[in-house]
Amino acid sequence: MKQFKNILCLLQTGYSEKTVCRVLKIAEQASLSLTLMVSVPVGKEKGADVSETEQVAQIRKQLCEISFKEAQGDALEQLPINISRGKLVSDAxxxxxxxxxxxxxxxxxxxxWLDQLLGDxxxxxxxxxxxxxWLLKPxxxxxLKSIMVALDFDHTECGNNTxxxxxxxxxxxxxxxxxxxxLHFVTVYESVKADVLSVWSDEPDQFRxxxxxxxxxHKSAALTDLEAxxxxKFGGDVYQYISPTGHVVQGVAAEKLAGMVNLLNVDLLIMGTVARTGIKGVVIGNTxxxxxxxxxxxxxxxxxDSLAIPGSAS
Structure with a gap:
């Protein structure tokens, strides 16, 4: 399993206290190392003329004033804080x-926020x-009460899908x-190939x-193999205790997955993604x-792990 040990939390100017509380809780619960990167005012914005040392001190004071401080003890005093001046994503x-x-x-x-697809x-x-x-809703x-994992058993861009x-x-x-x-495992399959090939059949509906x-x-068998x-890996008793539910759904991936999120009252959706930039990212996008x-x-x-990330350091 991909082990998480070091977390970087990005906070925009005017960040939500709820988000900070949840991130601190996540780090504490799993004994993870946490670092903050906070976006601060630039240019003529109010507070832009404050030194970085003063900004870090102000941020640390704000963190110590939030409702979660009692559970953290001295952790907030030692928490690493990085400052970003208007370039939060690239700095991160x-x-x-x-x-x-x-x-x-x-x-x-x-x-x-996807209305500004290339800029947000x-x-x-x-x-x-x-x-x-992890894009965390405040x-x-x-x-968490309900978790959904989206599985894709066909995607060739992901290398070894298994x-x-x-x-x-x-x-x-x-x-x-x-x-x-x-815990829910969900995989979606489309019938595009069936629709196309059925045109050449004498009995298109039956063929489809x-x-x-x-x-x-095929999808059900792949899901069964994965569960096995x-x-x-985890042992039958542990797996039975968690008792994930598998779902095989027909339709367009993005639409059906969104529908399953609502149907299952999902709090966290875990899924793979393929990095695309430029025109290809706009035209093709990804789920x-x-x-x-x-x-x-x-x-x-x-x-x-095998996918090269465009625009990132090697």
């Missing part, structure tokens, strides 16, 4: 690459950050065991149904980016 990616952070957490922007911080972070990114309950899907599923098991949350049934069996591997504009839950995105 540089820091991740140089200091080996393995998870970035950022408060998710408003649900219509969340999209750029998803595409360029070399480590997993109202996400802690502990290993990648298992890594995503293991993350789901890890977080579900931490919070005693309900046969192909759709075969695709359903997880039982071996993760499409979903982020339509789901109300927090989203943890993971890139395949």
């Amino acid at each position: 990616i540089e820091l991740v690459s140089s200091q080996s952070f393995d998870l970035v957490i950022k408060e998710a922007e408003d649900k219509d 911080d969340d999209t750029q972070l998803l595409r360029k950050c070399p480590c997993p990114v 109202d996400t309950p802690m502990p 290993i990648f899907n298992q890594m995503l599923a293991e993350l789901g098991v890890y977080f579900a065991s931490q919070d005693l949350a309900a 149904r046969a192909m759709e049934n075969e695709e359903f069996r 591997e997880l039982k071996k 993760a980016e499409s979903l982020l504009s339509s789901v109300k839950c927090s989203v943890l995105t993971v890139k395949p």
Whole structure:
């Protein structure tokens, strides 16, 4: 499983106290090392003329005043704080690459933030950050109550799909065991090939149904194989205690996954994502980016280890 040890939390100017509380709780619960990077005013904005030392002191004081301070003890006094002046995403990616952070957490922007597809911080972070990114909604309950892992058994851009899907599923098991949350594995299949090929059949409806049934069996078998591997890894008793529920759904991935998020009252969606930039990113996009504009839950995105990240340091 992809182990998280060092977390970088990104905070915009005017950050939510709820987000800070949740990040501190996540780090404390799993004994993780936490570092903050805070975006501060620049140019003619109020507070832009304050020195970095003073800004760090002000931020630390604000953190100590939030409602969660009693549970942290002296931890906030020693918490590393980095300052970003107007380049939060690029500064964060540089820091991740140089200091080996393995998870970035950022408060998710408003649900219509994809309207500025090429310019918003969340999209750029998803595409360029070399480590997993957790976009955290301020109202996400802690502990989590329902977790959903989106699995893709066909995606060729992810290299070895079996290993990648298992890594995503293991993350789901890890977080579900931490919070005693309900865990759901969801995979979606489309019937585009059946629709196209059925045109050449003498009995198109029967042919389409046969192909759709075969695709359903294929996805169900892949999900069963994955669950068997997880039982071996975690042990039957542990796996049975978590008792994940598998779902095989037909339709367009982004639409069906969003529907399952709502149906299952998901608090955290875990899924893989493929980095795309420029025109290809706009025209093709990917399921993760499409979903982020339509789901109300927090989203943890993971890139395949073998995938080169455009725009990040090597």
